[in-house]
Amino acid sequence: MGWMRKDLLTMQELEPAEIGLILDTAASMKEIAGREIKKVPTLRGRTVVNLFYEASTRTRTSFEIAGKWLSADVVNWSAAGSSAAKGETLLDTAKNIEAMSPDVVVVRHGASGAAQLLARALECAVVNAGDGAHEHPTQALLDLLTIRDKKGHLEGLSVAIVGDIAHSRVARSNIHGMKKLGMTVTVAGPPTLIPPFVQELGVKVCHRLEEAIADVDVVMMLRLQAERMTGGLIPSLREYARYWGLTRASLSAARQDVLIMHPGPVNRGIELAPEVADGPYSVILDQVANGVAVRMAVLYLLAGARAQA
Amino acid sequence: MKPREKAQVLDETALERALIRIAHEIVEKNGGTTDLAFVGLRTRGVTLAQRLAERVTGIEGVKPPVGALDITLYRDDLGLKAAQPVVRGTEIPFDVTGKIVILVDDVLFTGRTIRAALDAIMDLGRPRAIQLAILVDRGHRELPIRPDYVGKNLPTSRREVVAVRLREHDGEDRVVIEEPEE
Amino acid sequence: MSLLIKGGRVLDPANGVDAVEDLLIQDGKIACLGKGLEAPDGTPVIAAAGKVVCPGFIDIHVHLREPGYEYKETVATGTKAAAAGGFTAVACMANTNPVNDNRSVTDYILAKARSEGFVRVYPIGAVTRGLEGKELAELAELAEAGCVAYSDDGHPIMNSALLRRAMEYTLPFGLPIISHAEDAHLVQGGVMNEGVVSTELGLGGRPATAEEVMVARDCCLAELTGAHVHIAHLSTAGAVRLVKEAKARGIRVTAEVTPHHLLLTEEAVRGYDPNTKMNPPLRTKRDQEALLEALADGTIDCIATDHAPHALSEKEGDFDGAAAGIVGLETAASVLLDRLVRPGLLSLKILVERLTAGPARALNLPGGSLAPGVDADVTILDPARELTIDPAGFHSKSRNTPFGGWRVTGMPWMTLIGGRVAMWERVIKGGIHS
Numbered sequence: 039m040g041w042m043r044k045d046l047l048t049m050q051e052l053e054p055a056e057i058g059l060i061l062d063t064a065a066s067m068k069e070i071a072g073r074e075i076k077k078v079p080t081l082r083g084r085t086v087v088n089l090f091y092e093a094s095t096r097t098r099t100s101f102e103i104a105g106k107w108l109s110a111d112v113v114n115w116s117a118a119g120s121s122a123a124k125g126e127t128l129l130d131t132a133k134n135i136e137a138m139s140p141d142v143v144v145v146r147h148g149a150s151g152a153a154q155l156l157a158r159a160l161e162c163a164v165v166n167a168g169d170g171a172h173e174h175p176t177q178a179l180l181d182l183l184t185i186r187d188k189k190g191h192l193e194g195l196s197v198a199i200v201g202d203i204a205h206s207r208v209a210r211s212n213i214h215g216m217k218k219l220g221m222t223v224t225v226a227g228p229p230t231l232i233p234p235f236v237q238e239l240g241v242k243v244c245h246r247l248e249e250a251i252a253d254v255d256v257v258m259m260l261r262l263q264a265e266r267m268t269g270g271l272i273p274s275l276r277e278y279a280r281y282w283g284l285t286r287a288s289l290s291a292a293r294q295d296v297l298i299m300h301p302g303p304v305n306r307g308i309e310l311a312p313e314v315a316d317g318p319y320s321v322i323l324d325q326v327a328n329g330v331a332v333r334m335a336v337l338y339l340l341a342g343a344r345a346q347a
Numbered sequence: 348m349k350p351r352e353k354a355q356v357l358d359e360t361a362l363e364r365a366l367i368r369i370a371h372e373i374v375e376k377n378g379g380t381t382d383l384a385f386v387g388l389r390t391r392g393v394t395l396a397q398r399l400a401e402r403v404t405g406i407e408g409v410k411p412p413v414g415a416l417d418i419t420l421y422r423d424d425l426g427l428k429a430a431q432p433v434v435r436g437t438e439i440p441f442d443v444t445g446k447i448v449i450l451v452d453d454v455l456f457t458g459r460t461i462r463a464a465l466d467a468i469m470d471l472g473r474p475r476a477i478q479l480a481i482l483v484d485r486g487h488r489e490l491p492i493r494p495d496y497v498g499k500n501l502p503t504s505r506r507e508v509v510a511v512r513l514r515e516h517d518g519e520d521r522v523v524i525e526e527p528e529e
Numbered sequence: 530m531s532l533l534i535k536g537g538r539v540l541d542p543a544n545g546v547d548a549v550e551d552l553l554i555q556d557g558k559i560a561c562l563g564k565g566l567e568a569p570d571g572t573p574v575i576a577a578a579g580k581v582v583c584p585g586f587i588d589i590h591v592h593l594r595e596p597g598y599e600y601k602e603t604v605a606t607g608t609k610a611a612a613a614g615g616f617t618a619v620a621c622m623a624n625t626n627p628v629n630d631n632r633s634v635t636d637y638i639l640a641k642a643r644s645e646g647f648v649r650v651y652p653i654g655a656v657t658r659g660l661e662g663k664e665l666a667e668l669a670e671l672a673e674a675g676c677v678a679y680s681d682d683g684h685p686i687m688n689s690a691l692l693r694r695a696m697e698y699t700l701p702f703g704l705p706i707i708s709h710a711e712d713a714h715l716v717q718g719g720v721m722n723e724g725v726v727s728t729e730l731g732l733g734g735r736p737a738t739a740e741e742v743m744v745a746r747d748c749c750l751a752e753l754t755g756a757h758v759h760i761a762h763l764s765t766a767g768a769v770r771l772v773k774e775a776k777a778r779g780i781r782v783t784a785e786v787t788p789h790h791l792l793l794t795e796e797a798v799r800g801y802d803p804n805t806k807m808n809p810p811l812r813t814k815r816d817q818e819a820l821l822e823a824l825a826d827g828t829i830d831c832i833a834t835d836h837a838p839h840a841l842s843e844k845e846g847d848f849d850g851a852a853a854g855i856v857g858l859e860t861a862a863s864v865l866l867d868r869l870v871r872p873g874l875l876s877l878k879i880l881v882e883r884l885t886a887g888p889a890r891a892l893n894l895p896g897g898s899l900a901p902g903v904d905a906d907v908t909i910l911d912p913a914r915e916l917t918i919d920p921a922g923f924h925s926k927s928r929n930t931p932f933g934g935w936r937v938t939g940m941p942w943m944t945l946i947g948g949r950v951a952m953w954e955r956v957i958k959g960g961i962h963s
Contacts, residue, residue, distance in 0.1 A: 040430025050729070059433070066417065066436030075470055078420040108420070127846050149847030150731035151801030170849065172731030207731060234734060235725035269718075338420075339431050 585617025597626025615941025866939030
């Protein structure tokens with residue numbers, strides 16, 4: 039099958055075959071990362087604009103490297119210091135960028151739905167690099183690629199996603215992607231960080247760390263934002279770390295072959311103890327490496343669909 | 348629309364004979380197997396490269412390394428098609444620098460695929476030489492590219508399709524000319 | 530101003546009238562109703578066969594935005610929109626700039642209405658100074674200036690003691706307090722109904738409970754003080770139950786519902802169209818059914834649009850950042866006729882009651898009746914007319930509606946105010962001043 043979408047906005051809208059195509063393409067892209075000269079001419083003459091309204095060094099850099107390895111011209115447009123800081127609206131900014139004829143706009147924005155808004159307004163391809171608490175599809179794709187690399191397959195695997203599910207676009211994208219591929223998902227965290235009715239998305243809910251991680255193939259720890267405390271959702275970071283931080287001790291409840299994942303950046307000593315983050319089960323750096331491959335695959339596939347628009 | 352088979356070009360025996368001849372020519376031209384490496388173009392070129400390497404082994408007793416090259420990321424027609432072609436990945440488990448690379452494909456037509464393959468190999472290193480082995484050369488070149496080893500020269504019309512069928516993929520060893528039904 | 534409306538179905542729920550009759554208007558008043566009436570010489574005759582002749586519609590929840598936000602709406606454009614939508618009177622909320630928390634603003638609004646208005650305008654005064662929820666506004670003087678109710682609409686009064694004092698203080702004036710019932714803390718960060726859809730969309734939720742705790746509190750305070758509290762834009766099944774119980778216990782509570790809460794659910798938010806963002810938010814199918822049932826059985830007294838105009842720039846960006854609220858005056862009658870009356874979910878008689886006598890009763894306003902002797906405020910509906918809702922054709926300054934593009938059957942055909950034609954066939958015929 040071929041890729042026919044103009045944009046990549048959500049995991050929710052993708053068919054399992056489309057997810058498979060991206061993962062397979064990404065797996066092929068990984069060979070380029072191993073070369074001495076990491077460059078193929080595929081997207082020569084194409085322009086990718088990174089439009090980031092939220093600080094995000096790693097995702098932006100990952101897209102930038104992906105674009106450059108494919109020979110695209112990658113331009114970073116960050117909101118700080120740009121006209122966005124002077125009150126220009128998202129749509130105005132996007133229209134201005136489009137007037138410069140980019141082929142792909144990669145957008146990160148604090149408002150859920152921002153990527154859809156842009157995709158409707160722009161003729162070029164739009165990649166959602168995170169919109170509010172909604173979705174972050176390339177993160178879910180790189181997570182899936184990492185699990186598939188390590189486990190050899192995806193269907194039938196079980197995953198526990200632990201932490202601030204309520205505010206996490208990573209959790210939402212992974213829930214949709216994993217359910218589509220036949221995986222079992224448990225979300226776990228204090229009840230104040232579990233979004234209402236999340237069971238209706240087909241996941242189990244668990245309120246104890248040891249129980250959540252006891253019998254799963256993958257444990258995905260989420261980053262806890264410090265501002266959740268001021269919102270009255272948890273009493274203190276200290277208490278959160280004590281009950282929800284993954285340590286060597288709590289990890290003893292898990293299987294021997296469990297994978298520990300984290301979308302980064304890690305709050306060491308809060309959701310992940312350093313000895314776990316750097317430990318043998320951790321695939322956090324594989325995730326980062328696979329991030330470039332997945333984004334190369336996405337840029338490659340979208341640049342093709344663009345020709346039809 | 349199912350293509351109609353017009354004529355058979357090579358049967359199993361003729362195909363095997365062509366491969367053996369090419370293997371001998373390779374060994375002869377390069378004075379043995381020193382620094383020799385085979386790179387097949389996905390998909391059927393890889394199979395042919397494997398077979399040629401085996402024939403060379405039969406002659407010289409040493410098996411040269413074989414790699415698989417996917418030229419999708421080097422194509423010059425990206426973005427002109429309805430959807431991007433599927434990327435199958437390059438697997439070349441040896442350093443091409445200093446090697447005599449025998450590039451292998453099933454059919455030589457416009458030459459654009461070979462142009463892409465040359466670029467792709469150059470990105471991986473600096474071979475001492477690249478030579479081109481082709482099972483069927485059907486003409487209609489659009490670029491100044493010429494094969495070093497040819498199984499069969501076959502004059503065709505542009506609308507005809509040359510189909511190389513190999514046991515590993517199609518269950519039979521045969522080359523036929525097909526014509527799309529109107 | 531004399532007129533004879535011939536051959537229409539006269540539907541006057543306040544007086545139990547539902548018959549094909551003629552309606553004679555003389556000197557701006559309803560003169561008489563009967564079969565085969567003859568027009569006195571020189572009296573224009575309106576042929577109304579196939580039409581429905583009702584008391585003028587009253588919308589008790591409208592934001593006219595003037596003074597202060599004239600780029601969204603003015604008294605002139607808002608009342609033009611009202612006349613186009615079949616409304617002969619509107620009550621306008623106090624969240625202008627400056628806030629209508631003192632007599633001079635009330636005077637200004639009424640003066641504007643007299644000089645530029647197209648329908649009757651009833652100002653609603655603020656409960657607290659600047660809508661800040663801290664000190665009482667000058668409530669007695671607001672009543673004297675002509676305010677018909679008090680409300681901090683859009684800024685729920687979280688201080689229960691202050692609301693209690695407001696209820697007590699205003700008792701002698703006989704004006705109700707209108708409550709925008711949402712607990713400000715429970716809705717913090719929320720932009721849509723809290724539920725599985727908000728979870729999927731990654732949008733902050735406003736739980737139904739936020740409305741229900743406030744409705745419960747408002748009813749308790751009304752019981753304590755003996756005041757009349759009117760609950761604006763009821764939106765949840767739980768709030769309906771609370772109002773029903775309060776009414777059964779004799780508490781002086783009335784309630785309204787908007788067309789959008791009757792016709793749309795949270796599902797409409799998928800796609801992040803800012804025109805589906807309003808407070809309280811669109812709820813679930815279950816809530817919608819409870820609202821419709823309550824509207825039919827009288828637990829909900831009236832329909833009000835919460836006409837909330839916003840400029841395009843405030844409604845075209847991301848959902849979180851967009852202003853809350855939609856315009857409603859020019860779409861209410863059509864969408865309700867088409868989606869509730871036509872499929873038989875609500876009788877035409879009850880719909881008309883809840884747009885006429887119901888709102889008049891809720892805020893003790895004149896109108897809502899075709900009894901002989903009253904001002905001839907009349908709305909004539911064409912229930913068979915098909916149209917596509919086109920925001921570009923609105924008389925309102927704003928276009929923020931989720932109903933754009935809807936194919937509907939039924940529309941207001943003529944609006945008469947004091948016997949004078951204010952709107953005919955969607956064309957505005959002249960102001961109340963002219």
